[in-house]
């Protein structure tokens with residue numbers, strides 16, 4: 246497909262999304278109906294679609310229309326690509342711009358507004374209050390693609406050997422300074438899942454922020470660790486790899502842990518899975534990680550639909566769940582243990598407010614340390630508050 250044809254396809258997919266389809270499904274549906282498209286075409290179309298979804302408010306303003314076509318026009322203008330090289334360029338591209346479309350509107354793309362920072366209006370005041378002088382920078386970074394990061398399993402290899410093995414499969418990386426397990430992928434990320442380094446358990450896909458949080462947790466030797474909201478198990482694996490800890494994984498939806506056995510096997514570690522009933526028969530744990538369900542506001546570059554789908558009711562729903570799960574996790578921690586509350590959100594309502602309420606309702610606990618990360622080029626947003634009982638050091 247020509248570059249212009251890929252943009253035309255992205256407009257079709259975005260039309261379906263604007264009519265209510267879920268992005269991944271709309272992309273798959275398009276690919277099924279257009280079998281001539283190769284894997285590079287599909288990847289490029291997907292990139293265009295997600296580039297728009299991250300920034301659809303500002304791009305509508307720059308393209309001067311709240312339509313898929315207007316958003317793609319806005320994307321080209323924002324990224325300094327002459328629209329005429331796409332619109333009206335060849336048989337398969339989108340049709341040529343009308344006179345009205347050709348006139349770029351007078352928009353200040355640097356305006357520090359919800360619209361130009363691509364956040365919903367209702368959330369903008371909370372966002373600004375939560376992030377203070379980082380609010381605009383963090384919102385703007387989430388208008389762009391996120392980097393791809395790997396966690397090197399130091400139990401099996403070292404960072405340099407992992408880089409060499411990845412390079413042999415054509416995957417370029419560079420070391421992320423100050424995070425001893427982390428590599429950033431700079432070329433051929435789509436080859437990772439077939440690479441020898443991945444299949445041999447030398448590397449796992451994991452954002453830098455999660456790696457930093459798991460390194461900051463400082464799990465004591467021989468500790469029994471519970472990952473209470475394990476999901477796919479990325480953090481359970483990190484804790485087993487980094488500390489050699491004996492990790493139990495639980496999730497209220499055990500299907501989410503479906504791949505965990507295979508991932509643990511690749512990594513050369515054992516992770517015990519416990520459903521809610523089996524967990525209730527376990528003695529308390531030395532370390533309990535509560536990686537609570539949240540808005541994901543620190544990772545919206547990766548899941549832009551979640552940004553536009555968040556409502557204040559949904560946020561309240563998460564807050565209820567967060568309070569409930571954190572209290573439950575406290576009850577599963579030994580009297581000398583460590584309780585860690587984490588979210589991939591940057592909102593005070595899901596972080597400071599939940600942990601402050603926890604401490605006021607549980608006066609026997611204190612906060613030992615807080616790690617607060619806002620999204621940057623090198624990592625997603627993340628929050629980690631580590632509690633210990635007051636009677637311990």
Ligand SMILES: C[S@@+](CC[C@H](N)C(=O)[O-])C[C@H]1O[C@@H](n2cnc3c(N)ncnc32)[C@H](O)[C@@H]1O
Nearest residue numbers: 474475476477478479480496497498536537538
């Ligand atoms: C933020 S995700 C976990 C991500 C995971 N720790 C990782 O590193 O990939 C939150 C998880 O909490 C689970 N969850 C939701 N409500 C829960 C509850 N009441 N008890 C335990 N897990 C719950 C969800 O199914 C979801 O997998």
